[in-house]
Amino acid sequence: MMRRRDLFSPRELRVLASLHGGGPGFYALMGVLVGVALWGLIAYGVQLRYGLGVTGLRDNVMWGVYITNFVFFIGVSHVGALMSAILRLTGAEWRRPITRMAEAITFASLLMGGLMPLVDMGRPDRLLNLVLHGRLQSPILWDILSITTYLTGSTLFLYVPMIPDIALLRDRFAAGPAWRRRLYTALALGWRGTEVQRRHLEAAMGILAVLIIPIAVSVHTVVSWIMAMTLRAGWNSTIFGPYFVSGALFSGAAAVVTAMAAFRWAYRLEEYITEDHFRRMGYLVIALGLIYAYFTFNEYWVPAFKMASHERGYLAAVLSGPFARLFWFTQVGGLLLPVLLLTLPRASLVPRLARVPLLQPRPALAAAAASGVLAIAAYAPPSPVAATLDAGVLRAVAAGTLAVASLWVLVALLPLCRARPIATATVASVLVNVGAWWKRYVIIVPTLQSPFLPIQRAPQGWGVYTPTWVEWSITFGAVAGFLLIYIVFSKLFPIVSLWETRETEQGGEVAHALAR
Amino acid sequence: MRLTRRSFLTSLAAVAAALSGSRAVAPLARWRRGVKGAVPALVARPEGVHSLAHLEAVPAGGGVALAFAAKPPRAEPAAASGRRWVMVIDLARCDGCRECTRACQAMHFLPGGQEWIRVYEMRDHELGAPYWLPRPCMQCDNPPCVKVCPVSATWKREDGIVMQDTSRCIGCRFCMAACPYQARSFNWVDPEVPGMPDEPYAMEWNRVHRRGTTEKCIFCPALLAEGRLPACAAACPMGAIYFGDQGEDAVTNSQGETVRLSELVAANAGYRLLEELGTEPRVYYLPPRRPLYPPPPPATEPASAGEARR
Ligand code: SF4
Ligand code: SF4
Numbered sequence: 001m002m003r004r005r006d007l008f009s010p011r012e013l014r015v016l017a018s019l020h021g022g023g024p025g026f027y028a029l030m031g032v033l034v035g036v037a038l039w040g041l042i043a044y045g046v047q048l049r050y051g052l053g054v055t056g057l058r059d060n061v062m063w064g065v066y067i068t069n070f071v072f073f074i075g076v077s078h079v080g081a082l083m084s085a086i087l088r089l090t091g092a093e094w095r096r097p098i099t100r101m102a103e104a105i106t107f108a109s110l111l112m113g114g115l116m117p118l119v120d121m122g123r124p125d126r127l128l129n130l131v132l133h134g135r136l137q138s139p140i141l142w143d144i145l146s147i148t149t150y151l152t153g154s155t156l157f158l159y160v161p162m163i164p165d166i167a168l169l170r171d172r173f174a175a176g177p178a179w180r181r182r183l184y185t186a187l188a189l190g191w192r193g194t195e196v197q198r199r200h201l202e203a204a205m206g207i208l209a210v211l212i213i214p215i216a217v218s219v220h221t222v223v224s225w226i227m228a229m230t231l232r233a234g235w236n237s238t239i240f241g242p243y244f245v246s247g248a249l250f251s252g253a254a255a256v257v258t259a260m261a262a263f264r265w266a267y268r269l270e271e272y273i274t275e276d277h278f279r280r281m282g283y284l285v286i287a288l289g290l291i292y293a294y295f296t297f298n299e300y301w302v303p304a305f306k307m308a309s310h311e312r313g314y315l316a317a318v319l320s321g322p323f324a325r326l327f328w329f330t331q332v333g334g335l336l337l338p339v340l341l342l343t344l345p346r347a348s349l350v351p352r353l354a355r356v357p358l359l360q361p362r363p364a365l366a367a368a369a370a371s372g373v374l375a376i377a378a379y380a381p382p383s384p385v386a387a388t389l390d391a392g393v394l395r396a397v398a399a400g401t402l403a404v405a406s407l408w409v410l411v412a413l414l415p416l417c418r419a420r421p422i423a424t425a426t427v428a429s430v431l432v433n434v435g436a437w438w439k440r441y442v443i444i445v446p447t448l449q450s451p452f453l454p455i456q457r458a459p460q461g462w463g464v465y466t467p468t469w470v471e472w473s474i475t476f477g478a479v480a481g482f483l484l485i486y487i488v489f490s491k492l493f494p495i496v497s498l499w500e501t502r503e504t505e506q507g508g509e510v511a512h513a514l515a516r
Numbered sequence: 517m518r519l520t521r522r523s524f525l526t527s528l529a530a531v532a533a534a535l536s537g538s539r540a541v542a543p544l545a546r547w548r549r550g551v552k553g554a555v556p557a558l559v560a561r562p563e564g565v566h567s568l569a570h571l572e573a574v575p576a577g578g579g580v581a582l583a584f585a586a587k588p589p590r591a592e593p594a595a596a597s598g599r600r601w602v603m604v605i606d607l608a609r610c611d612g613c614r615e616c617t618r619a620c621q622a623m624h625f626l627p628g629g630q631e632w633i634r635v636y637e638m639r640d641h642e643l644g645a646p647y648w649l650p651r652p653c654m655q656c657d658n659p660p661c662v663k664v665c666p667v668s669a670t671w672k673r674e675d676g677i678v679m680q681d682t683s684r685c686i687g688c689r690f691c692m693a694a695c696p697y698q699a700r701s702f703n704w705v706d707p708e709v710p711g712m713p714d715e716p717y718a719m720e721w722n723r724v725h726r727r728g729t730t731e732k733c734i735f736c737p738a739l740l741a742e743g744r745l746p747a748c749a750a751a752c753p754m755g756a757i758y759f760g761d762q763g764e765d766a767v768t769n770s771q772g773e774t775v776r777l778s779e780l781v782a783a784n785a786g787y788r789l790l791e792e793l794g795t796e797p798r799v800y801y802l803p804p805r806r807p808l809y810p811p812p813p814p815a816t817e818p819a820s821a822g823e824a825r826r
Contacts, residue, residue, distance in 0.1 A: 052728065059692065140688060459629045
C-alpha cells in the first residue's frame with residue numbers, strides 16, 4: 001500500500017527525499033571517498049606484502065599513527081551513544097532531531113577504530129591467537145571485550161529506536177527497488193505500531209540507554225590503559241582513564257556539531273536542525289572542553305612541577321622541544337580557540353565592537369600582516385634588526401607581536417561570528433577534531449621517544465619517528481571509510497528520526513500512525 | 517528417536533552447552549583449590565585458555581611473588597626446575613668492546629639492527645664518570661612485558677627466564693611499550709641474515725627469525741642445558757659477565773672464576789637497573805668503581821637525556 005503524500009509535513013518529505021539518489025555533487029564526493037579508501041587499502045596491501053618496515057615505526061617508537069587513529073576514532077565514537085543516552089534519560093526534548101546522527105557517528109567510527117589495531121599488528125594472520133590463547137590479564141583483551149560490547153550495544157541503541165521509521169520505509173518503498181523492500185521488511189521486524197510493540201520498544205530503549213553509559217565510559221578507560229598500564233614517563237598516570245574519557249567526549253561532541261552542519265546543509269534540514277541546536281551543542285562542547293582542559297592541565301602541570309629525572313626529557317620534548325609546536329597547537333588551536341569562538345561572540349558587548357574603528361576588518365588585517373612580516377624579519381638571519389638585537393629578545397618580541405595581532409584579529413572577527421553562529425560552531429568543531437588527532441599523537445610519540453635508557457646505537461633513522469606515506473594513506477583511507485559508512489547510512493535510513501520528531505510536534509502522536 | 521535434522525541440531529546444542537558449562541566451572545574450581553597455600557595468579561594454560569590457576573611449583577625466589585607469571589604454552593624440555601638463573605655484570609671490568617653483543621648476534625643469527633645485549637655509554641650526572649653498561653634482558657621477576665602480552669607469547673619460566681615464542685606472537689608490540697629497559701626488538705621486515713640455519717624454529721635456540729614478531733635475550737637456555745655459559749658471558753674477554761644459579765649461590769665468568777653470588781653482590785654494593793620501578797630484575801650490576809679499562813668519552817649525555825646517538 002502506498003502512503004498518501006499528505007500524511008507527511010514538508011520537512012518530513014525533505015528527509016524522505018534525502019533517501020533517494022543524489023546530485024552530481026553527491027556522486028563526485030562518493031567517488032573521491034571511494035578512491036581515497038581504495039588507496040588506503042592499496043597501502044595496506046603494500047604493508048602486508050613487505051611488513052611493518054614500510055612504516056616509520058621502529059624499535060624505539062613502536063607505536064605511532066595507527067594507535068593515534070585508534071584512540072582518535074574510539075574517542076569520536078564516544079559521544080554519539082553516550083550523549084544520546086544521557087539526553088534520552090534526562091528527557092531533553094531538543095535532542096530528538098540529532099540523536100540518530102550522533103549514534104550513527106558512534107557506529108561508523110567504532111568500525112574504523114576497531115580496525116586500527118588490526119592494521120598495526122605485525123602478524124594479522126595470527127589474529128585467531130587472541131581467541132585461542134587470549135590472556136584475560138592483558139589490557140588488549142580488555143579492549144577487545146569492551147569495544148565489541150560497545151559496538152554491539154551502540155548498534156542496538158541505534159537500531160532499536162529506528163524500527164518505527166524502518167517500518168515506515170517498508171511501506172513507503174513497497175513498490176520501490178526489491179533490495180530496499182527486502183532490507184526494510186527484514187529490519188522492521190514486523191513492526192505494526194501496536195500498543196504492545198510500543199511498550200516493548202520503549203522498555204528496550206530505556207534499558208539500552210542505561211546500559212550504554214557504563215559501557216561507553218569503560219571503553220575509553222581501557223583504551224587509555226593500553227598506555228597507562230606501562231611504566232613509561234607521560235603514560236604512567238592514574239588519571240589517564242578520566243583524562244581520555246573527557247577528551248573523547250569533547251572531540252565526539254564536536255564531531256556531532258560538524259555532522260549537524262553537514263547534513264543540515266546537504267539535506268536542507270534547516271527546519272529540524274535549528275540555530276538553537278547549535279547553541280545547545282555549543283554549550284555542551286564548551287563544558288566538555290573545560291573538563292578536558294582541567295584534566296590536561298593536571299596531566300602536565302603535576303609532573304612539570306616535580307621534574308622527576310626520568311620525566312624531564314619527555315616534558316621538555318613536549319613543552320618546549322621538538323613536539324612543542326604540535327602540543328601548543330592542540331592547546332591553543334584545538335582547545336582554547338574553539339572554546340573562545342563558542343563563548344565570546346555571545347557577549348553582549350560584541351555588537352558594539354563592530355563600531356570601533358580599529359576593529360574594522362582592514363586595520364585588523366593590516367596589523368596581522370604587519371606583525372607577520374615583522375616575525376619573518378626577526379627570524380630571518382641576515383636582517384639588520386637581528387644584527388643589532390639579541391636573538392632571544394627578538395624572538396620574544398616577534399612572538400609577542402604575533403600573539404597581540406592574532407588577538408586583535410580574533411576580536412575584530414567577533415561581530416561576524418555572532419552574525420553567523422552556525423558557521424562559527426562548525427569551524428570550532430573542526431578545529432577541535434584536528435586538534436584532538438594531534439593531541440593523541442603528542443600523547444603517544446614523545447613518550448616513546450623518551451625512554452628510561454637513552455636511545456643509543458639505533459640504526460640510521462631509527463631514533464626519530466616520521467610517519468611514511470603508507471601510514472598517511474591508511475589514515476586518510478580510514479577517514480574516508482568512516483565518511484562512506486556514515487553517508488551510506490544516511491542514504492539508507494532517515495538521518496533524522498521521523499517518529500520521534502513527530503511525537504513532540506503532535507503531543508503523543510506516534511509512529512504507528514505513520515507506519516500503519 | 518529418529519535422527520532428523522532438527523533433533524540433530526538440538527542435541528548438538530545440548531552437547532555444546534554442557535561442554536561450555538564444564539569449561540566455565542573448571543577454572544573456578546582450580547581457583548578455589550589454588551587459594552590455599554600457593555600464590556594465586558591469572559594464567560593461560562596449555563589445556564585451557566582464560567584460566568584462573570595458581571603457581572604451584574614456582575619457588576618464590578628472594579621473597580618475590582611471581583603473581584603475574586603466565587604458564588608456558590607448551591611443555592619445554594629444559595625448563596629445569598630448581599634452577600634460578602642470575603647474571604652479574606661487573607661494570608668496573610667492562611671496556612665497551614661489545615664482544616658480548618657480537619657473540620649474541622652470531623649465536624642467534626640476529627637480523628640487522630637487533631642487539632639483544634646492548635652496550636650503552638652511560639653517565640649518570642654531570643660529575644659522574646662515564647661508563648659502559650651492557651644491557652641484556654633483565655628477565656624481570658615482575659615482568660611488565662609478560663603482564664601485557666595478550667597471547668602468552670612471552671611468559672615467565674620457573675627457572676627465572678622470561679621466554680619468548682615467536683611462533684605465537686601476534687606482533688602487537690605491547691611488550692616493547694611496556695619494557696622499561698628497551699630490551700625487546702621487532703622484526704620489521706623479512707629477516708635476511710647470512711647463514712641463518714634452515715632449521716625448524718626451536719624456541720630455546722632462537723636462531724630462526726620471522727617478520728612481524730618480537731624477540732629478545734632469553735639467557736641462551738639451549739646452552740645452559742648443555743652446561744655452558746650464555747654466549748655473551750662466555751665471550752666477554754674481560755670476564756665482566758658472571759652467570760649462574762641463585763639456588764647454588766654461585767656465578768661463573770668467562771675466565772672460569774666462580775664466586776659466591778651473595779658475597780659478590782654484597783661486597784661490591786651491587787645494584788639492579790631501575791630498581792625503583794619494581795620490576796625485580798634478575799641481572800645485577802656491580803658499580804663502575806675504579807674501572808680497570810678506559811671508559812667511553814666523557815661527552816656522553818646524562819642517562820635521562822634520551823637523545824639518539826648513532
Ligand atoms: S627486561 Fe624487559 S623484556 Fe626483559 S623481562 Fe624485563 S620487561 Fe621483559
Ligand atoms: S608483540 Fe608478541 S610477545 Fe609482545 S605482547 Fe604482543 S604478542 Fe606478546
